[in-house]
Amino acid sequence: MNSTDIYLVRYGTVPEVARFASDSPELPARGVEVVVETHRGLQIGTVLERLKPNFDPAKEAETDFKLLRSATRRDLETARDRIRECETEFPQWCARISQWNLNLELIDMEWTLDRQKLILYVLCDRGPDSTKLALQAAAGGFGVIEVQPVSATGLVTIPQSSCGSGGGGCGCEH
Numbered sequence: 001m002n003s004t005d006i007y008l009v010r011y012g013t014v015p016e017v018a019r020f021a022s023d024s025p026e027l028p029a030r031g032v033e034v035v036v037e038t039h040r041g042l043q044i045g046t047v048l049e050r051l052k053p054n055f056d057p058a059k060e061a062e063t064d065f066k067l068l069r070s071a072t073r074r075d076l077e078t079a080r081d082r083i084r085e086c087e088t089e090f091p092q093w094c095a096r097i098s099q100w101n102l103n104l105e106l107i108d109m110e111w112t113l114d115r116q117k118l119i120l121y122v123l124c125d126r127g128p129d130s131t132k133l134a135l136q137a138a139a140g141g142f143g144v145i146e147v148q149p150v151s152a153t154g155l156v157t158i159p160q161s162s163c164g165s166g167g168g169g170c171g172c173e174h
Helices: 073-099 128-139
Strands: 005-011 016-022 033-037 042-050 066-070 105-111 118-123 145-151
Touching (some): 005 033, 073 105, 073 128, 128 145
Parallel strands (some): 118 145
Antiparallel strands (some): 005 016
């Protein structure tokens, strides 16, 4: 058995699936809610599968994502509080986008579990309007905002080479 187990975990309001490394002796089963550290920060995820130790070992080493622990009752309450907060703030963000005259549609939003970053999911391609939204939000003092474009087929990603290892939604976070 490896000292590091690799899990497939689904996370995010607009779901993503990624590999997460865990050094914990605890082996969460399929369907267990967990706290994970992603490129965005701390999020709640759902375990899909623990990969067999000999499965695709070259790719197992590639993950920077960490499965920290099974979610506690407090973690889940905090996540529900963040969802309620986003539901309350949603109309205000729609109004800001309209006021800033941006050609995109806010479809959802999500706070990280530690409330260090707000992710705005917008229907658009990566381009000037999604970049303008990130800039306007930063200029407005709204904290750390990541603008994540979404299309009918899922998340619109940015090539890793153009932004280093993370990506900041509509440009890089520095």
